[in-house]
Amino acid sequence: MTKPVRDIAGVMAVMPIANVNTDAIIPSVWLRTATADMGKGLFGGQRYDEQGNEKPDFVLNRPPFREAKILLADENFGCGSSREAAVWALVQFGIGCVLAPSFADIFYENAFRNGLVAGLIEPATYQALKAAAEAHEGSAEFRIDLPSASVITPGGELHPFRIPASRAQALMRGDDEIAMTLQHQPAIEAHYAAAKAESDWLFPATLQRTQSP
Amino acid sequence: MAVEPSTAFDKIWNAHLVARLDDGRDLVFVDRHVLQETTSAVAFAGLKRSGRNVRHPELTIATQDHIVSTDPGRDEDSYPGGRELLTLMRSNAYASRIKHFGVDDPRQGIVHVIAPELGFALPGSILACGDSHTSTVGGLGALGMGVGTSEVEHVLATQTLALTRPRNMRVRFEGKVGTGIAAKDLILRAMGELGVAGGRGCAVEYAGPAIEALSVEARLTICNMSIELGARLGLIAPDEKTFAYVKGREFAPTGEAYDRAVETWRRLRSDENAVFERNILIDCSRIAPQVTWGTTPEHVAGIEDRVPDPAGFSDARRRDGIAQAINYMGLEPGMPLAGIPIDVAFIGSCTNSRISDLEAAAQVVKGRRIAPNVRGLVVPGSMSVKREAEARGLHEIFRAAGFEWREAGCSMCVSINEDVVAPGSRCIATSNRNFENRQGPRSRTHLASPVMVAAAALAGHITDVRQERQG
Numbered sequence: 001m002t003k004p005v006r007d008i009a010g011v012m013a014v015m016p017i018a019n020v021n022t023d024a025i026i027p028s029v030w031l032r033t034a035t036a037d038m039g040k041g042l043f044g045g046q047r048y049d050e051q052g053n054e055k056p057d058f059v060l061n062r063p064p065f066r067e068a069k070i071l072l073a074d075e076n077f078g079c080g081s082s083r084e085a086a087v088w089a090l091v092q093f094g095i096g097c098v099l100a101p102s103f104a105d106i107f108y109e110n111a112f113r114n115g116l117v118a119g120l121i122e123p124a125t126y127q128a129l130k131a132a133a134e135a136h137e138g139s140a141e142f143r144i145d146l147p148s149a150s151v152i153t154p155g156g157e158l159h160p161f162r163i164p165a166s167r168a169q170a171l172m173r174g175d176d177e178i179a180m181t182l183q184h185q186p187a188i189e190a191h192y193a194a195a196k197a198e199s200d201w202l203f204p205a206t207l208q209r210t211q212s213p
Numbered sequence: 214m215a216v217e218p219s220t221a222f223d224k225i226w227n228a229h230l231v232a233r234l235d236d237g238r239d240l241v242f243v244d245r246h247v248l249q250e251t252t253s254a255v256a257f258a259g260l261k262r263s264g265r266n267v268r269h270p271e272l273t274i275a276t277q278d279h280i281v282s283t284d285p286g287r288d289e290d291s292y293p294g295g296r297e298l299l300t301l302m303r304s305n306a307y308a309s310r311i312k313h314f315g316v317d318d319p320r321q322g323i324v325h326v327i328a329p330e331l332g333f334a335l336p337g338s339i340l341a342c343g344d345s346h347t348s349t350v351g352g353l354g355a356l357g358m359g360v361g362t363s364e365v366e367h368v369l370a371t372q373t374l375a376l377t378r379p380r381n382m383r384v385r386f387e388g389k390v391g392t393g394i395a396a397k398d399l400i401l402r403a404m405g406e407l408g409v410a411g412g413r414g415c416a417v418e419y420a421g422p423a424i425e426a427l428s429v430e431a432r433l434t435i436c437n438m439s440i441e442l443g444a445r446l447g448l449i450a451p452d453e454k455t456f457a458y459v460k461g462r463e464f465a466p467t468g469e470a471y472d473r474a475v476e477t478w479r480r481l482r483s484d485e486n487a488v489f490e491r492n493i494l495i496d497c498s499r500i501a502p503q504v505t506w507g508t509t510p511e512h513v514a515g516i517e518d519r520v521p522d523p524a525g526f527s528d529a530r531r532r533d534g535i536a537q538a539i540n541y542m543g544l545e546p547g548m549p550l551a552g553i554p555i556d557v558a559f560i561g562s563c564t565n566s567r568i569s570d571l572e573a574a575a576q577v578v579k580g581r582r583i584a585p586n587v588r589g590l591v592v593p594g595s596m597s598v599k600r601e602a603e604a605r606g607l608h609e610i611f612r613a614a615g616f617e618w619r620e621a622g623c624s625m626c627v628s629i630n631e632d633v634v635a636p637g638s639r640c641i642a643t644s645n646r647n648f649e650n651r652q653g654p655r656s657r658t659h660l661a662s663p664v665m666v667a668a669a670a671l672a673g674h675i676t677d678v679r680q681e682r683q684g
Contacts (some may be wrong), residue, residue, distance in 0.1 A: 001510055018530060019409050028629040032280060032294050034254040034301060045650040050636065056261065062305050074530075076410040079443055080646060082345035083252065084361035084569045105377075105414060105445050106359060107343060113363035166236035177363070178265065181371045184240055188373055191242050192269075201466035201474040202244055203271075204574045210310040212272045 322595020
């Protein structure tokens with residue numbers, strides 16, 4: 001169960017770089033514990049110097065963007081490692097929505113499961129939003145309206161983003177995906193029984209010996 | 214009845230389809246699931262919170278590979294920073310009756326090395342793992358799904374995944390592969406031609422005579438880097454070599470069941486007229502040993518080439534990206550790749566840490582010494598690989614050459630333990646990612662094949678292994 005999300009309002013930070021990888025979003029040093037504050041590690045490699053001090057020129061260290069709720073990113077955002085911590089870091093920092101012309105497959109799936117809105121935008125929309133963000137230098141509010149799948153600039157312009165309708169609904173309800181899948185339990189069991197009957201070699205006896213506690 | 218021609222991917226996917234979901238995704242059955250310590254702790258916590266059990270503990274195995282120390286003689290406590298996650302992996306696995314191959318088990322190793330090695334990954338199966346390089350098992354003709362932690366929890370609770378069906382794409386490798394050219398060079402070349410988003414949303418089938426000629430271990434290397442193409446997975450249709458590879462492994466079917474399995478596996482080839490949305494052709498006869506010069510795997514060139522000059526690119530974004538990469542790497546536009554001095558040579562990772570990789574590297578370094586200022590590390594992919602290498606005497610060759618001979622783990626590929634490259638230092642590595650800071654803060658990484666890394670370690674700089682061998 002994730003927290004239902006309908007609308008997000010806040011400052012939009014821009015990261016105008018293609019192929020931002022999840023190692024950059026959350027470096028591996030932040031993954032050594034199951035309970036780290038991933039928000040602090042967000043873009044850690046670029047955000048801090050070697051002594052751990054904030055680099056003042058990095059976008060998320062600059063005053064208005066420290067409170068950013070929306071991230072405008074470029075092509076193939078979130079590529080590389082499957083680490084879901086990349087999404088946790090964004091969410092724990094306070095980002096509720098990432099808009100990009102495209103996302104890497106695994107990141108895109110991870111986003112939905114943590115209530116992070118991953119909105120796909122046309123390249124022209126990317127340019128328009130980037131221009132709007134630059135014009136307002138972070139001082140004004142952008143708004144994400146999930147029911148209409150649109151982003152509203154401080155100037156009141158409305159731009160659409162793409163998100164599969166049923167998945168937007170799931171975000172608005174805060175669906176627990178495992179619970180949804182378990183509604184298919186009879187079909188899953190039927191598949192397993194059929195596979196066992198037709199391809200018994202797939203389930204050899206050696207596998208049945210599970211670890212003794 | 215006319216049957217639509219289908220791809221190997223389609224055949225496997227369709228055989229695992231449990232339900233079509235309202236949102237357009239498919240619910241597929243997961244035959245095999247592999248856990249590692251850095252992406253499973255939160256999944257088990259989620260199960261506990263929601264009061265759910267592991268549905269099929271017998272279809273999951275767990276190991277400790279990412280954060281585990283690779284120091285000779287290590288145990289679970291050798292790297293204190295890893296203790297929390299290593300302990301959680303072991304206790305979670307035990308509590309759920311999941312087979313756990315920890316550092317005290319002779320079967321311990323990198324997830325993508327041990328899954329094929331144990332016969333846990335089988336042709337035609339769907340295997341999930343909370344690690345993006347799960348595509349590796351495609352080398353056996355399995356569908357390897359790299360997933361996030363929520364999906365690990367989903368598999369544990371339901372033995373299924375809800376996935377967007379990938380599109381079919383084929384990369385054919387034609388032409389004669391030259392001497393000294395490894396599987397790593399083929400896949401790095403594909404990276405250079407397709408880019409890091411070239412396979413996004415796709416199941417990539419690697420095919421062609423050059424692929425058919427590869428050993429199963431080399432095919433695992435090819436499929437391993439599918440994620441670097443941005444692909445959802447990669448696979449190679451299984452053949453006689455695959456069947457022979459699987460036979461006799463611990464969790465593989467035996468006897469008459471094996472024979473029936475092989476009958477099924479023989480059908481897992483793309484039909485003659487199967488449709489691929491994208492078809493890419495790569496001419497192997499023109500592939501030289503590949504080395505990356507930048508900070509993403511598509512920043513790659515042949516050893517005879519030079520670091521590109523950003524000024525030569527008309528697209529501003531591309532130009533800036535290349536300039537930034539060259540700056541980070543401490544290189545100059547137009548400088549030859551051969552001759553770039555290195556500080557560290559790393560042989561290991563799920564890409565290139567199998568016995569054939571170590572054997573190839575050992576043949577290059579045999580009877581020679583690595584350059585005085587170079588730190589060389591050899592990290593076998595599994596304890597089984599380590600034992601086999603020691604039985605062949607490879608450890609003696611590496612040690613005599615000045616390499617460290619370490620225990621199995623991910624080590625300096627993910628650098629989440631103590632195996633890091635010092636700030637500003639330059640490492641040539643057989644791993645899969647050359648991102649900024651990947652091997653440690655300000656580390657600089659050049660990706661290459663095992664023989665190229667071995668040759669660079671000897672020379673102290675990046676060099677053409679084909680000349681090293683002659684000289």
